[in-house]
Amino acid sequence: MIALPPPLLHRRALLGAAGATLSGAGAQAQPKPPAVPKGQVIVGVSQEPTRFHPLAPAIEVDQGVWWNLFSPLWNVQPDGSYEPVLAREIPSVENGGISADGLVWRIRLREGVKWHDGTAFTAEDVKFTLQLINNPDFRAASRTGHNLVRDIHVVSASEITWRMSEVYAPYLSRLSWTFIVPKHALEKVADINNAPFINAPIGTGPFKWAERVAGDHITLAANRDYFGPGPYLERLVFKYIPDLTVMYTQFRTGEIDHTSIQGITPDLFEQAKTLKDRVVTKTPAAWIESITPNLGWSFMADKTVREALYLGINKKAFVGAIYYGVPDPTESIYPAQSAFYNADLPKQEYSPAKANALLDAAGWARGTDGVRVKGGIRLEFTNSTTAGNQVREQGQQLLMQDWKAIGASMKINNMPGAVIWGDYWAMSKFQSVMVGVSFGIGADPEVTDRLASTSIPAKGGSGRNTSQYANPAVDALLKEGVSTFENAKRKEIYRKIQAIVREELAIFPLFQASSVEGLKKGLTGYAPNINTLSNCWNCGNWYWAA
Amino acid sequence: MRAIQSLILLWLVSMIGFAILHLAPGGPLAQFALTPGMTEADLKRMAQQMGLDRPLPIQYLEWAWRLICGDWGNSYRDSKPVLAIIGGHLGATFELMFASTAIAILVGSWVGVLGAVRRYSLFDTLATVGAMIALSIPTFWFGLIFIYIFSVGLGWLPAGSRFTIGDGSFLDYLHHLIAPSIVLGLVTVAIWSRFMRASMLDVINQDYVRTARAKGLPERVILVKHTIRNAILPMITIAGLQLPTLLSGALVTETVFTWPGMGRLFLDSISYRDYPAVMGILMCSALLVLIGSLLADVLYSIADPRIRLG
Numbered sequence: 062m063i064a065l066p067p068p069l070l071h072r073r074a075l076l077g078a079a080g081a082t083l084s085g086a087g088a089q090a091q092p093k094p095p096a097v098p099k100g101q102v103i104v105g106v107s108q109e110p111t112r113f114h115p116l117a118p119a120i121e122v123d124q125g126v127w128w129n130l131f132s133p134l135w136n137v138q139p140d141g142s143y144e145p146v147l148a149r150e151i152p153s154v155e156n157g158g159i160s161a162d163g164l165v166w167r168i169r170l171r172e173g174v175k176w177h178d179g180t181a182f183t184a185e186d187v188k189f190t191l192q193l194i195n196n197p198d199f200r201a202a203s204r205t206g207h208n209l210v211r212d213i214h215v216v217s218a219s220e221i222t223w224r225m226s227e228v229y230a231p232y233l234s235r236l237s238w239t240f241i242v243p244k245h246a247l248e249k250v251a252d253i254n255n256a257p258f259i260n261a262p263i264g265t266g267p268f269k270w271a272e273r274v275a276g277d278h279i280t281l282a283a284n285r286d287y288f289g290p291g292p293y294l295e296r297l298v299f300k301y302i303p304d305l306t307v308m309y310t311q312f313r314t315g316e317i318d319h320t321s322i323q324g325i326t327p328d329l330f331e332q333a334k335t336l337k338d339r340v341v342t343k344t345p346a347a348w349i350e351s352i353t354p355n356l357g358w359s360f361m362a363d364k365t366v367r368e369a370l371y372l373g374i375n376k377k378a379f380v381g382a383i384y385y386g387v388p389d390p391t392e393s394i395y396p397a398q399s400a401f402y403n404a405d406l407p408k409q410e411y412s413p414a415k416a417n418a419l420l421d422a423a424g425w426a427r428g429t430d431g432v433r434v435k436g437g438i439r440l441e442f443t444n445s446t447t448a449g450n451q452v453r454e455q456g457q458q459l460l461m462q463d464w465k466a467i468g469a470s471m472k473i474n475n476m477p478g479a480v481i482w483g484d485y486w487a488m489s490k491f492q493s494v495m496v497g498v499s500f501g502i503g504a505d506p507e508v509t510d511r512l513a514s515t516s517i518p519a520k521g522g523s524g525r526n527t528s529q530y531a532n533p534a535v536d537a538l539l540k541e542g543v544s545t546f547e548n549a550k551r552k553e554i555y556r557k558i559q560a561i562v563r564e565e566l567a568i569f570p571l572f573q574a575s576s577v578e579g580l581k582k583g584l585t586g587y588a589p590n591i592n593t594l595s596n597c598w599n600c601g602n603w604y605w606a607a
Numbered sequence: 608m609r610a611i612q613s614l615i616l617l618w619l620v621s622m623i624g625f626a627i628l629h630l631a632p633g634g635p636l637a638q639f640a641l642t643p644g645m646t647e648a649d650l651k652r653m654a655q656q657m658g659l660d661r662p663l664p665i666q667y668l669e670w671a672w673r674l675i676c677g678d679w680g681n682s683y684r685d686s687k688p689v690l691a692i693i694g695g696h697l698g699a700t701f702e703l704m705f706a707s708t709a710i711a712i713l714v715g716s717w718v719g720v721l722g723a724v725r726r727y728s729l730f731d732t733l734a735t736v737g738a739m740i741a742l743s744i745p746t747f748w749f750g751l752i753f754i755y756i757f758s759v760g761l762g763w764l765p766a767g768s769r770f771t772i773g774d775g776s777f778l779d780y781l782h783h784l785i786a787p788s789i790v791l792g793l794v795t796v797a798i799w800s801r802f803m804r805a806s807m808l809d810v811i812n813q814d815y816v817r818t819a820r821a822k823g824l825p826e827r828v829i830l831v832k833h834t835i836r837n838a839i840l841p842m843i844t845i846a847g848l849q850l851p852t853l854l855s856g857a858l859v860t861e862t863v864f865t866w867p868g869m870g871r872l873f874l875d876s877i878s879y880r881d882y883p884a885v886m887g888i889l890m891c892s893a894l895l896v897l898i899g900s901l902l903a904d905v906l907y908s909i910a911d912p913r914i915r916l917g
Contacts, residue, residue: 103772109875111685118639118653200656203644238644254656259686275685275695276867276875278772298772302865303875306751307767311865314758314766347643479633479880482640487647499643510646523648594643 092585092606094293098283100605101296102584104597105308105317109301110279113262113270115240116194117254118202121322124238125595126299129281131240131264134168134187135233137592141400141504143233146289147171147182147241147265149219151233154546163228163546170219174288176243177269184221188213189244191223199253205510206235228544230551234505238593241265267292267601277301293586293604299597312339318581321597325577327385327452338582343387344589344596347396348497348574350388352444352460355489356567357519357529360438365423367566372416373467374460376409380572383456388572393559394500394508396573398591401506401552403559416467425468433468441470445485446495448475453495489519489527497574504592506555509539512562530567613897620893621674621886625667628885634659635683635880657683670886679890680883684876689887692872699769700868702780703857706788711795716842718796719803720835723811734800741797750790750863757786767865787864791857802845806838813837836910843906 104125112119115127134148143151149169152158158167174182193199194207201207206229213223225232246263250256262270267289268281281297300317302308305326311317312325313336325333325341333341352374354361361367376390389397392406425433425440433440444460446453454475461471471493476485485491500508509524510516514531516524535558542554562568578596580587586602636650636659654660658669673680679689718738722731758766764786765771770779810816811834819829858870869888876884 101773118636118642118645118649120638120642198656200653201649202639202642203646203649205644205646205649235644255681255686274867275687275692276699276871277769277865280772296773300768300772300865301867302767303871304862304865307754307863307865310751310754310759311766311768314762316766316768477633477878479635479637479878480631481633481637483633483637485632486637486640487650496641498641502644516646518647523651524646 094291094585094604095607098285098292098295100294101298102294102319102600102603103278103298103300103317104319104321104600105300105302105311106321107301107303107305107308107323109276109303110299112259114242114256114259115262115264116190116199116201116242117259118200121594122299124593125321125597126279126281127240128266128593128595128598129268129297129600130262130266130270131242132174132266133238133240134170134236136598137234137237137503137590139398139588139590139592141398141592143237143504145171147174147187159546163230163544164225165222166225166232167216167220167222170221171288172219174265175286176245176265177263177284178243178246179286180243180245181218182241182243182265183218184215185218186241186244187221188215189248190239190241193242193247193253194239196253206232207239228546230543230546231502231505231507234501234503234507237503268297271296287601289601291601291604293602294600297600297603309333312336312579315581318584319587319597320579322595323576325579327387327577330385330387330577333577333579336579340580340582340584342578342580342589343575344578345389345396345398345591346574346576347399347499347501347591349391349394349396349500349568350495350497350571350574352493352569352571353496353498353528354493354566354569355491355528356531357489357517358492359442360435360440361442361492363423364565365419366425366440367569369416369419369423369467370464370469371409371566371569372412372419373463373469374409374569374571375411375463376571377411379456379459383452383459384572387577388575391570391573392563393570393573394511394562394568395506395555395559396591399501399504399506400548401501401555403556405556406559406563413463413466420468427468431465431468432470439470440468441472442492443472443474444493444495445474445476445481445491447478447481449477457495486527487518487525489517489529491527499594506551506558507539507543508555508558509543512558512567513539528567530562530565532561532565535561609901616897617890617893621671621890622667624886624889625670626663628880628882629663629666631880633880635882638879670883674890679887682876682884683881684879684884689883692884693869693887693891696867696869696872699866700857700861700870702769702784703787703791703860703866703868706784707791707795707857710788710792711799714792715796715799716803718800720807720830720838722800722804723807723838724830726808731804734804738797738801741793744793746790746794746857746859747863749793750787750860753786753790754863767863769866787857787860787866790863791860799842802842803838806841807834810834810838840907840911843910844903846903 106122108120108122110122110126112123115131132146135143135145135151138144145151147170149171150156152166152168154161170184176182191207191210191213194201194204209226209229211224211226215221243263246258247256267284267287269284271280271282273279278298278300283292283295302311305323308320309325309329312320354367356362380386380388380390393403395402420433425435428434444457457473464471500511511525512530512535513524513526514536516522516526517529519529538554538558542551545551583606585604585606588599589596590598636653639645681688682692718734722734725731754766757764765783769783816829816833819833858874861868861870873888
């Protein structure tokens with residue numbers, strides 16, 4: 062059962078209202094957007110957007126640019142519902158867009174949409190996009206879900222159908238992150254991975270490509286032929302500022318209008334709130350920060366040890382002292398804003414006494430140096446994270462102290478990002494890591510590649526189950542979860558999965574990440590969206606209050 | 608002979624650089640490891656498509672052959688040709704380097720000359736202490752303090768960037784150049800002043816200077832014609848050897864002032880394991896070292912008639 066969203070204009074009006082509150086307008090009436098695009102917004106980003114093919118592998122900042130250049134068939138709203146964009150409606154079993162067996166999909170497309178170069182958008186573009194993702198020569202970011210698509214048939218310029226080889230409910234969510242690319246710009250290029258399109262992209266989004274000064278900024282210009290409401294800004298600029306202290310300074314001096322993604326560091330949150338003519342907000346993100354143990358390594362496979370270690374974490378002090386209380390502690394793998402979030406999970410108890418008792422009972426005796434030993438194995442392990450991430454490094458120091466109190470010795474073994482998140486992480490060569498992971502895709506809770514026993518790369522699997530978690534009950538639930546479109550049933554399934562994962566401590570969940578983002582006062586329309594990787598997903602609705 | 612030596616050197620640099628870069632743990636796809644929706648199978652498929660799963664010698668030979676044919680490859684980060692990327696960042700670095708070097712040469716040489724002429728005077732002592740302080744101040748800290756005072760506090764100078772987006776006039780460029788070039792120049796002024804002082808002291812007590820003075824030449828003529836001209840000779844070598852720093856850029860200054868130069872490109876390319884870009888920068892640096900030393904030799908021979916290239 063899919064909740065159909067209200068009409069487009071109504072939804073955007075609601076988002077505008079939300080944005081108005083964040084922009085400092087408060088309870089006052091929302092200012093009207095300008096009749097023609099006016100002014101510019103400079104968004105500060107700490108990583109440089111460099112990939113402009115929306116089907117290629119990318120990071121969050123790239124997606125922030127894509128949302129403004131391209132359009133998906135439908136997008137995902139902050140509340141998790143879908144809103145039609147290039148499609149006229151969200152396909153569902155109820156409206157006939159998805160067949161009763163969940164295998165045949167029919168999409169009706171919006172008419173009168175034009176690419177930025179003036180060419181008409183048609184169903185052929187959607188077909189080309191799906192085929193390109195599955196093209197063996199193309200370096201697509203991910204084919205999950207798309208590889209189940211068969212027999213694509215263009216019924217007319219505004220209607221397309223396909224058949225799925227098996228039922229896959231998360232495909233709606235996958236498609237909300239899949240931007241449609243122009244067939245006419247890509248079908249005849251000699252090298253599909255190095256097409257001119259990559260550095261001069263053509264989309265159907267509210268902004269057109271204007272210029273890129275490598276290492277400095279990207280400028281997008283208003284698409285005056287955009288099919289939806291907006292854009293209201295003449296220019297949208299993404300400015301690359303690699304250092305967060307410098308980004309904060311430039312936000313303070315007014316050289317940037319919005320700090321995005323990593324934004325303002327937690328230690329500056331309180332100070333930032335006092336800045337004149339700036340609105341600083343805490344925006345929840347979908348990332349769950351955790352200590353992820355390698356369950357295939359030594360004593361980490363022992364649930365008693367994991368329980369003791371989890372009891373030994375002073376989570377309150379961790380979040381309070383290291384993160385200035387900005388993020389919210391969690392027990393789940395999903396953000397609290399998700400419709401699938403299980404709020405009834407048991408809360409972690411910080412109790413070194415209980416942890417010690419558990420370990421004593423399990424035969425872990427303290428050695429002369431205070432570190433416990435059992436059967437000749439010392440309760441000693443490494444914890445790794447990205448070297449240079451100072452906040453996490455401080456967190457590790459705190460954990461070392463916490464665990465020392467229960468006779469566990471944690472050693473720090475940090476590495477540069479390109480090293481730790483390579484084979485060390487993928488092939489489960491670590492003992493434990495401190496990491497932030499977004500488990501779901503968009504608003505969908507599908508998590509097979511993170512938790513299924515068939516998704517362990519170290520054991521020949523193709524997913525991301527690097528903690529090597531394996532549980533037949535969870536495997537069965539995961540299969541069930543992707544094969545039904547009934548939301549109520551899916552909620553029940555994923556609540557159960559969360560309960561099992563929490564009970565077994567497949568990870569030690571610490572908190573749900575939050576970023577502190579800043580806006581210049583008067584910027585209207587900003588609406589944080591936990592279901593996208595960037596809060597710049599709707600810049601077409603942004604404008605300056607007159 | 609020198610050309611053959613240079614080619615061998617370039618070959619060795621390329622081979623050692625390629626090996627170190629590729630044998631280091633991690634790779635260009637690690638940055639996507641935590642991207643939602645991407646699986647290990649996706650990463651393996653892409654590694655295969657990019658040829659990263661092939662034996663290292665094969666990868667090196669292919670890269671080297673393409674380089675010989677004039678193809679420096681495309682960056683993994685943004686798919687642009689490597690030479691275009693380097694060219695795109697070189698202008699900003701050159702601008703900054705030129706401005707800071709100009710400050711360094713003018714101020715540093717003046718301080719160095721005056722310090723040597725008035726050796727052990729109050730000025731010389733202050734210049735020596737000042738140079739030590741300038742060399743000891745971390746550029747990152749000094750940059751931030753500079754921004755805090757002149758941008759946040761006084762509002763005289765922009766807090767960073769090469770130009771105002773939407774402006775980009777000559778004056779705007781100049782306005783943005785002031786702060787980073789002074790911050791970067793501070794260190795180079797200290798270095799140049801010390802070198803210049805030492806070089807002047809070497810020359811100032813030479814017999815020909817004493818002879819010139821005995822002949823009754825005015826002090827100004829002795830200083831300009833006989834002392835400074837000779838003291839500048841070692842500085843030419845230093846300047847020539849500084850040419851390759853154009854490609855390494857001024858990493859810290861570029862980061863603090865969000866200056867889109869080579870330093871940041873190099874750091875970003877390393878952290879993303881953008882092999883083609885890093886190798887491109889490495890080869891260009893090696894080339895510039897060779898050109899720089901050749902240039903220094905030529906200039907040396909022009910400045911000092913006693914030296915002629917054989």
